[in-house]
Amino acid sequence: MKIETLAVHAGYEPDPTTKAVAVPIYQTTSYAFDSTQHGADLFDLKVEGNIYSRIMNPTTAVLEQRVTEMEGGLAALGLSSGQAATTYSLLTIAEAGDNFISTSTLYGGTYNLFAHTFPQIGIDARFADPEDIDGMAALIDDRTKAIYCESLGNPAGNIIDLQALSDMAHAHGVPVIVDNTVPSPYLNNPFKWGCDIIVHSLTKYMGGHGTIIGGVLVDSGKFDWVANKDRFRRLNEPDVSYHGVVFTEALAEAAYIGRARVVPLRNMGSAISAMTSFLALQGIETLPLRMDRVCENTLAVATHLQQHAQVDWVRYAALPDSPYKALADKYMDGRASGILSFGIKGGLEAATKFIDALGLVTRLVNIGDAKSLACHPASTTHRQLSPEEQAASGVSEDLVRLSIGIEHIDDILEDIDQALAAAK
C-alpha cells in the first residue's frame, strides 16, 4: 500500500474483543503470564509477548509497526523523545573507548549530546563537513561504530547525499544512522538509499500538533552485523546484561532493534507512554495531507522573502537557485518540508524586532506544528554554542528560522510583511 494508506491503517485492525476502531490506549503497567514457563520463555526471547510497559506496550506496538511500514523497515522502537532515540541509536552499539562520526549540521540538542555528553561517558563524536564524504571516510578507525547525519539539517536546511554516504560507510563496514525528523517518511525514505537506522522525533511533523514529546528508532534489518563481528561485539557475543544472549543468534536480522529494546531501554528507561503513542498515531494519520500543505506554503513564503528588500538571503532547498535543489530533486521529489531560514538586513537587532512584531506566527522553539512558528536560534536553541560551533551548524546572528504551518498562505504572508515593516 501507499504511504497515505499506511499512515491511516498500518499496524492495526479493529480489536477482535472490543471491536474498537480507534487504537485503544492500553493504560497498564504489566501483563499476566499464562504460567511460570510462559514468563520464562518471554524473558528468554523464545516467544513474543508483553512483559512490562517500560519495555513494550500494545498501543506503542501499533505506533512502532506503523512507522516501520511507512519507512519500509524491519522493526521499530518507540521512545520518550527524539533525544532518547538518538542516544539509544548509538548506545545500542557503542561504549566507552568507541567513537562515531557525525555531520556538523545538527539539531542543537543533538550537537550538545554529541559534543559534551557522549565524550563524558567515553564515546567520542568526530564531527565532519557534511559535503566532504572522503573527509568522513578518513576519520573511520576500528572503533568507529556509526556515521550519523540529519537527512535535512535543522536549522541549516542542507540535504545529505544519503546514497553516497551509505556506499562509503558500507565499504568500511560501518552503518549509517540518519535523523529523518524534518522530511518525515512522507518526503524521504533513507532506507531506499542504503541507510541502516532511522531516528525520528515524533514531537515534530509526525505528532504534528505541538502536543507531545516522543521519539522512535527504526531498523532496516539490512546491515550485516555478523560480517562485521569484531566491530559489533555487543551484538555477536554473549551479553551479560541480558543473561548471556547472543543477539545476532537469537534475533537474526532484528539483532540491533532487539538489543535497543532489552538493553538501553530496559536498563535506562526512556519509555514512551501509551497516551503519547496514541497521540502520535493521531498525528501520523494526517501527516501526508499536512506535509503537502506545509511544502506548498513554505515554498510560497521562501519565494516571497527572496523578493523582499529587507531580506539578505533565504535558505530553502526547494528554491530553484538553492545549492541543495538537485539533492531535493533526487531524495525528496523536489520538496523540502516546512523549515526555512533567512537573513534579515540589520542583523541581531532587526531579527529581534521582527520576531517581537509577529502576531499570527508564534514565538517559540519547536518545529513541525500545524501552526506557523518563528525562532531566533542564536539566542535560543544554539545559545550554548560558541560562535565557531554556531557557524559550523549553520547558525548566524541575523538568522531567523520559520517553521511554516498549514494556515492560509495569505494570512501567513500578511503577518510576515507587517513584522518586516516593524523591523525596519
Ligand SMILES: *Cc1c(COP(=O)(O)O)cnc(C)c1O
Ligand atoms: C526536535 C528534534 C530532535 C529532538 O527531539 P525531541 O523529541 O525534542 O527530543 C532531534 N532531531 C531533530 C532534527 C529535531 O528537530
